[in-house]
Amino acid sequence: MTVQTTAVTYQNFINNQWVNSTSEDLISSLNPANRNEIVGYIQNSTEEDVDRAVEAAKKAKKGWRKLSGAERGNYLYKIASVMEERHKEIAETLTKEMGKTLLEAKGETSRGIAILRYFAGEGMRDTGDVIPASDSKALMYTNRVPLGVAGIITPWNFPVAIPIWKMAPALIYGNTVVIKPAQEAAITAAKIIECMEEAGVPEGVVNLVTGRGSIVGQRIIEHTGVNGLTFTGSNKVGKSVAEGAVARGAKFQLEMGGKNPIIVADDADLEQAVEATISGGLRSTGQKCTATSRVIVQEGIYEQFRERLLERTREITVGDGMKDHVWMGPCVNENQLNTVLSYIETGKEEGATLSLGGERPRDPELENGFYVEPTIFEDVNQDMTIAQEEIFGPVLALMKVDTIEKALEMANDVTFGLSASIFTKNIDNMFEFIDEVEAGLVRVNFETAGVELQAPFGGMKDSSSGSREQGTAAKEFFTSIKTVYVKP
Ligand SMILES: NC(=O)C1=CN([C@@H]2O[C@H](COP(=O)(O)OP(=O)(O)OC[C@H]3O[C@@H](n4cnc5c(N)ncnc54)[C@H](O)[C@@H]3O)[C@@H](O)[C@H]2O)C=CC1
Ligand SMILES: O=C(O)CCC(=O)C(=O)O
Numbered sequence: 001m002t003v004q005t006t007a008v009t010y011q012n013f014i015n016n017q018w019v020n021s022t023s024e025d026l027i028s029s030l031n032p033a034n035r036n037e038i039v040g041y042i043q044n045s046t047e048e049d050v051d052r053a054v055e056a057a058k059k060a061k062k063g064w065r066k067l068s069g070a071e072r073g074n075y076l077y078k079i080a081s082v083m084e085e086r087h088k089e090i091a092e093t094l095t096k097e098m099g100k101t102l103l104e105a106k107g108e109t110s111r112g113i114a115i116l117r118y119f120a121g122e123g124m125r126d127t128g129d130v131i132p133a134s135d136s137k138a139l140m141y142t143n144r145v146p147l148g149v150a151g152i153i154t155p156w157n158f159p160v161a162i163p164i165w166k167m168a169p170a171l172i173y174g175n176t177v178v179i180k181p182a183q184e185a186a187i188t189a190a191k192i193i194e195c196m197e198e199a200g201v202p203e204g205v206v207n208l209v210t211g212r213g214s215i216v217g218q219r220i221i222e223h224t225g226v227n228g229l230t231f232t233g234s235n236k237v238g239k240s241v242a243e244g245a246v247a248r249g250a251k252f253q254l255e256m257g258g259k260n261p262i263i264v265a266d267d268a269d270l271e272q273a274v275e276a277t278i279s280g281g282l283r284s285t286g287q288k289c290t291a292t293s294r295v296i297v298q299e300g301i302y303e304q305f306r307e308r309l310l311e312r313t314r315e316i317t318v319g320d321g322m323k324d325h326v327w328m329g330p331c332v333n334e335n336q337l338n339t340v341l342s343y344i345e346t347g348k349e350e351g352a353t354l355s356l357g358g359e360r361p362r363d364p365e366l367e368n369g370f371y372v373e374p375t376i377f378e379d380v381n382q383d384m385t386i387a388q389e390e391i392f393g394p395v396l397a398l399m400k401v402d403t404i405e406k407a408l409e410m411a412n413d414v415t416f417g418l419s420a421s422i423f424t425k426n427i428d429n430m431f432e433f434i435d436e437v438e439a440g441l442v443r444v445n446f447e448t449a450g451v452e453l454q455a456p457f458g459g460m461k462d463s464s465s466g467s468r469e470q471g472t473a474a475k476e477f478f479t480s481i482k483t484v485y486v487k488p
Pocket of ligand 2: 232290
């Protein structure tokens, strides 16, 4: 039986108007904790809707760019304040739509607010340098100018943080925005846009178009009115964003997958290493690009580590993220659940030992949700699929090694390079790891997941396009440099 609890319909936001798609067709957004509950409906938008949004963003470009950084910053401060007032509602929508626990959703909503405030402050900071000219009478300087219209395509795993860490810098540096959120997280995105509307952001500056990636996302990639493309999601779609951008000469930035290792050395603090593995690997049901996925453990500590890891993982409560006692929610949708279950089957077929989990929970109360048990494999070797491919689920692969050199070699033996951790007290091991590991985010005695908004974030190898997001790095993507030469 389908329960239509709220069943509110969310529209596109184009030129400061909430409008239906020209398709007059809707997509329902399901609660992954209960497939029979419809959280709401979103627009199944068309290319024409995207074209209208891009037109509105183009029209608004000049007015927005002409405001001072401080004026744009004031809008971001106002959006942050409105979000603060609507914190509970936004966090609850996030949990209902995407499944992560309410505690995590509240933390993510607060993070979104902090990101807005950080970038609001950027409006008052320098936008260039004075460079000595060869002619002593001339003034030479650089000034950072906006790209124009930023096309933003976001995933479902951080429905508040990722749209905001792309939109806030886009806006503060003077760009206007067309955003297409993942359809699994589009209602949460619509609520953020409502906060922008309430804060009085001018007409056409922010435009939201929801719907399918293959239609809405693809049109944003191809549209010549979109000057810069920023994307977070799978490597497959990331590649097509890059190809589309290169084909028409648009600037682009990609953040994609990870296969993040944690190395546990013989001298590691056992409790800390176990807690970091669980938190980094299983929070948000393992659906983070920074999630710990490979656990490379030195043989001297292996038995103790595995025992404690299994013991602590058995304590995890799986269920509806809205409930207080629940530590791990469902996968985001049926597709993602099936992907995770099929990786578990492949792990078994390829000879890894399934030490814990691996199934859907048997609790009848959970039968309508997209749940999977936290899962631990042992005897995993480098050639196995579960040691190489991103699973994006609560699955840990334990690998035993004799030396730290071997551990490092294994850590680097994947196509990804997003985040990596080591747990050790040995300073030589720490610095060797920091020097040698192929990852954009390097952690010592800290979990692989979780990024700080004021620091650059991005990966090496197949994990990103080489560019960085957040912190001062965001300026690199969302602006172009003008070198100005003035002679009286
Ligand atoms: N790096 C990360 O944070 C994320 C990684 N993933 C990885 O991707 C896998 C699949 O998840 P999906 O939701 O299917 O990711 P996806 O890459 O298909 O979706 C990400 C965004 O791209 C859009 N999109 C999809 N097809 C498109 C196209 N042809 N043109 C333009 N935009 C398009 C989607 O609508 C969504 O807004 C996951 O299992 C995981 O491995 C997924 C989400 C986030
Ligand atoms: O670990 C985090 O906080 C951010 C992870 C992330 O960006 C992602 O999963 O897409």
